[in-house]
Amino acid sequence: MNYEILNTPFSIGNMIVKNRIAMAPMGLNSGHIDGTIADDEIDYFEERAKGGTGLIIMGCQFLTQELAQGSMEGYLDNTYVIPQLTTLVEAVHRYGTKICAQLSCGTGKNAFPNMLNGKAPVSSSAIPSMFDPNLMCRELTVEEIKTIMKQFSYSAKVLKDAGFDAIEVHGHAGYLIDQFMSEIWNKRTDEYGGSPENRMRFAVEIVQAIREAVGHDMPILFRMAVKHNFEGGRTFEETIPLMQELEKAGVDALDIDSGSYENIDYIFPPAYLGDACMADVCEVARKAVRIPLLNAGNHTPETAVQLIESGNADFVLMGRPLIAEPEMANKILTDRRDEVRPCIRCNDDCIGRILTRLTKISCSVNPATGFEKRFKLEKADKQQHVVVIGGGPGGMEAARTAALMGHKVDLFERE
Numbered sequence: 142m143n144y145e146i147l148n149t150p151f152s153i154g155n156m157i158v159k160n161r162i163a164m165a166p167m168g169l170n171s172g173h174i175d176g177t178i179a180d181d182e183i184d185y186f187e188e189r190a191k192g193g194t195g196l197i198i199m200g201c202q203f204l205t206q207e208l209a210q211g212s213m214e215g216y217l218d219n220t221y222v223i224p225q226l227t228t229l230v231e232a233v234h235r236y237g238t239k240i241c242a243q244l245s246c247g248t249g250k251n252a253f254p255n256m257l258n259g260k261a262p263v264s265s266s267a268i269p270s271m272f273d274p275n276l277m278c279r280e281l282t283v284e285e286i287k288t289i290m291k292q293f294s295y296s297a298k299v300l301k302d303a304g305f306d307a308i309e310v311h312g313h314a315g316y317l318i319d320q321f322m323s324e325i326w327n328k329r330t331d332e333y334g335g336s337p338e339n340r341m342r343f344a345v346e347i348v349q350a351i352r353e354a355v356g357h358d359m360p361i362l363f364r365m366a367v368k369h370n371f372e373g374g375r376t377f378e379e380t381i382p383l384m385q386e387l388e389k390a391g392v393d394a395l396d397i398d399s400g401s402y403e404n405i406d407y408i409f410p411p412a413y414l415g416d417a418c419m420a421d422v423c424e425v426a427r428k429a430v431r432i433p434l435l436n437a438g439n440h441t442p443e444t445a446v447q448l449i450e451s452g453n454a455d456f457v458l459m460g461r462p463l464i465a466e467p468e469m470a471n472k473i474l475t476d477r478r479d480e481v482r483p484c485i486r487c488n489d490d491c492i493g494r495i496l497t498r499l500t501k502i503s504c505s506v507n508p509a510t511g512f513e514k515r516f517k518l519e520k521a522d523k524q525q526h527v528v529v530i531g532g533g534p535g536g537m538e539a540a541r542t543a544a545l546m547g548h549k550v551d552l553f554e555r556e
């Protein structure tokens with residue numbers, strides 16, 4: 142297949158991205174308790190920039206530690222987080238890659254009880270927690286909503302000062318913003334609930350608060366599900382006016398997919414959902430709005446080409462494929478498709494480590510993920526003859542690693 146179409150620049154607002162391959166936002170769960178990000182996170186993103194990715198959307202950064210509800214991502218309620226974020230931005234820029242930060246006011250009812258330390262999650266309304274139906278969420282007051290808007294402004298300015306190229310609002314997956322946007326969760330009777338216009342007020346005020354803080358030069362992206370894929374969730378028809386409302390509010394691009402935690406497979410799509418499993422939302426969105434579109438979900442280099450060729454989206458987001466293969470873009474754009482290490486969509490060592498062990502990200506097929514500096518392969522001082530017995534995954538990885546380090550390798554396999 143010819144992948145050249147992916148190697149064309151495209152703009153979001155005034156941000157010019159060198160190619161159509163963007164990294165989907167994925168938290169590493171490796172942040173520090175003071176809200177700063179870890180050095181490992183910088184090394185991780187630098188590796189993906191070095192690998193040719195056009196745009197990196199960093200995993201969600203929270204407004205405050207409280208709204209993070211136990212997630213170990215960065216939070217942005219202080220200026221002391223800025224220098225470390227600048228180190229990240231400048232590391233990525235060295236490779237001509239643009240970097241956007243995803244901004245979140247929290248998971249709301251989707252907070253994980255094992256991260257909550259016994260606290261009730263907050264939501265648009267007093268609805269049951271996703272993971273513990275006996276635990277009721279606390280409805281945010283209007284005063285708290287106003288405070289959240291101020292926090293969006295503050296955090297957005299922090300991101301701008303750090304040097305980020307763009308900001309993405311984390312409005313998908315049935316998280317807090319989606320809980321306001323969707324009738325199934327929003328039961329409010331005040332100006333933030335009821336009509337579609339009222340349910341969009343929270344999201345629109347967020348966009349306005351960010352815009353006020355960063356000015357008109359910095360693009361704002363908005364991530365949302367175009368349909369929820371469960372009975373009672375938002376449908377295509379209900380979402381179209383919401384997308385148009387966001388475009389009117391000054392959003393520069395929509396990052397679209399489908400699903401919510403009620404159907405969590407769409408948030409972390411396993412193999413059986415198939416390739417490009419959420420690309421069906423693009424055609425509908427393309428007809429509804431004029432701003433650029435990004436789309437994620439089980440994409441391969443081939444579905445990426447097909448999506449861009451279809452004209453229904455402008456960027457292909459790759460999440461786990463770039464966890465598994467940091468050099469994806471460079472490899473497919475320089476005729477080395479067969480060297481791409483594919484993500485096997487197992488979810489074990491990326492999101493699985495985070496959700497079940499509360500520890501940081503890695504990858505079943507790329508153990509260097511999250512440990513890029515520690516596992517950096519250097520040429521051995523002395524070339525040796527390495528014999529590996531057994532050609533299973535462990536044996537082959539040992540053989541591959543030894544060969545990359547410059548050793549002569551013989552691999553023996555019974556079969």
Ligand SMILES: Cc1cc2nc3c(=O)[nH]c(=O)nc-3n(C[C@H](O)[C@H](O)[C@H](O)COP(=O)(O)O)c2cc1C
Nearest residue numbers: 165166167168200201437438439459460461491492
């Ligand atoms: C470890 C992990 C962390 C994630 N964190 C976020 C996040 O912070 N924000 C977000 O919008 N989506 C998050 N996602 C969802 C991804 O952005 C993406 O939509 C999903 O992985 C499907 O794309 P893929 O098939 O290319 O991996 C996360 C996914 C994974 C696997």
